[in-house]
């Protein structure tokens with residue numbers, strides 16, 4: 001692919017087939033992908049499905065060849081003012097990180113280094129050459145000066161982390177915001193000025209070391225997140241850097257798709273696997289929608305759901321935007337991975353149809369800050385900050401005005417209520433104590449009265465007229481006498497009942 005003069009307006013799709021690993025060879029797995037006529041970019045999977053891409057690299061193709069044939073030319077478009085995105089997609093263990101070059105198992109810019117470190121070397125070689133030329137032209141005021149920055153972020157479990165921040169993991173968490181042009185940006189993301197490829201490479205290594213990786217049954221050093229390493233070039237024109245052009249090169253290492261059942265993931269690995277697949281599914285939907293849109297004869301008929309996941313929001317400009325985009329689809333040739341390989345190839349085949357509108361960044365008035373915004377953006381941000389400050393102050397006031405008294409009243413009301421209940425219960429307890437004591441006293445008085453009455457009754461009966469009943473007495477006369485005796489007993493009983501003993505009186509007084 002020669003893009004040194006042309007600018008591709010569709011997504012470039014390169015398929016890389018990794019070699020069978022030693023373990024796979026030992027187990028006797030065979031390769032199920034055939035390239036009928038290399039270097040023709042055609043391949044046949046499972047002897048039946050045929051695909052044609054921008055390039056197809058077989059297992060024997062090394063890192064340098066991949067870089068030189070497919071990557072270098074579009075990387076250099078960065079220095080012409082284009083935004084460039086390179087995405088590595090594929091099943092877990094298919095070679096994405098190896099190809100991008102963010103796995104540093106003992107190697108530093110050595111023979112097997114991936115495309116990212118090679119791109120850094122190329123960018124600085126060209127920047128330095130242009131700077132030399134600029135110094136010579138400076139006398140005439142026509143020179144362009146370049147400043148290079150890098151940033152590195154990770155999307156893990158749908159959260160964006162700054163991999164170049166010096167803060168702790170929790171404080172590295174960042175949000176995504178929409179910018180004035182409808183694109184997205186990550187406010188607060190660290191952008192470090194770098195002046196050599198080695199310096200940028202050291203930051204790349206540093207950030208890669210902070211990434212979420214874990215061994216899985218498919219890959220002993222599997223990336224559990226999507227990462228985006230960005231090289232930002234600020235080209236300053238004119239004697240006083242009055243005009244600035246900013247262009248960005250994104251290297252996106254997508255986490256590998258995997259089948260939870262096949263990888264036997266559980267716990268954290270399963271949660272990661274679900275999030276990874278969710279993001280990739282949303283990306284697949286965006287790719288399909290964009291591909292359908294490109295094939296459709298009627299314009300603006302397809303809705304592209306970028307907002308379905310943070311991954312698609314972050315890649316919004318790379319897919320269907322103004323960027324030059326290269327998709328590196330990495331596949332395993334082993335027979336036991338055939339389903340996943342076919343799925344990657346179909347995904348990549350759809351991506352081939354996506355049309356972008358690459359355009360050079362327009363120069364804007366210079367700002368001293370290293371950020372990518374112009375004066376409008378600065379004004380907008382200043383206004384946003386003051387609005388947020390005002391909102392913050394108002395919210396604080398409202399909280400102290402509404403919540404604090406409410407908490408106080410609620411606390412006081414609760415206390416009073418408990419106190420009243422306590423008093424009520426105490427009163428009820430006292431009343432029932434008094435009542436039970438009164439009942440006991442009455443019972444004891446009654447018993448006492450009975451004890452005193454008994455001898456009285458006996459005496460009465462012994463010397464009363466009942467002793468010698470008159471035979472001639474009428475029943476009416478007898479009844480009258482009995483009633484008289486009963487009346488005297490009752491009177492006596494009542495008198496005794498109303499007169500507690502001294503001890504009983506003192507008890508009643510105490511309660």
Ligand SMILES: Nc1ncnc2c1ncn2[C@@H]1O[C@H](COP(=O)(O)OP(=O)(O)OP(=O)(O)O)[C@@H](O)[C@H]1O
Nearest residue numbers: 018019092093094095096097098219222223255256
């Ligand atoms: N083209 C290649 N040549 C030699 N070795 C390779 C190649 N591609 C991949 N490998 C090896 O295969 C293994 C898995 O590769 P890698 O870690 O890049 O996979 P990955 O797709 O990034 O996986 P994950 O999504 O799980 O992070 C590594 O040991 C890597 O060195």
